[in-house]
Amino acid sequence: MHQFLVNASIQVLPVVQDRHPYEWVDEAIDIIKQSGIRYEVGPFATVIEGRYQAVMQVIDQVNEYLYSRNCGEWITSVQIQVRSEGDITGEEKTAKFTQ
Numbered sequence: 663m664h665q666f667l668v669n670a671s672i673q674v675l676p677v678v679q680d681r682h683p684y685e686w687v688d689e690a691i692d693i694i695k696q697s698g699i700r701y702e703v704g705p706f707a708t709v710i711e712g713r714y715q716a717v718m719q720v721i722d723q724v725n726e727y728l729y730s731r732n733c734g735e736w737i738t739s740v741q742i743q744v745r746s747e748g749d750i751t752g753e754e755k756t757a758k759f760t761q
Contacts, residue, residue, distance in 0.1 A: 663714040667749035670717050670742040673707035674724065677735040686733055690724045697723065702752065707739070709752050714744065 676686040694701050697720045699712035
């Protein structure tokens with residue numbers, strides 16, 4: 663894949679009874695924070711931004727982490743926006759709405 667910036671949203675939905683689902687979500691967000699890529703936590707999903715391979719690596723790391731910590735079951739919802747000939751940023755899409 664190209665080396666332009668892409669952005670994605672990742673939502674982790676733990677399907678568990680062993681602990682509160684937010685605890686698993688918090689740990690997934692910690693993985694994203696540690697990655698060093700740009701991110702913004704929202705109430706339903708976290709938006710991440712970086713080179714395609716870096717974004718995909720973070721998504722993989724979140725799933726691998728949940729697996730390694732024995733999270734019983736989860737759903738990972740991902741949306742990725744890619745532009746063929748240049749960067750696509752979250753700021754570009756939302757700047758007109760910020761005050």
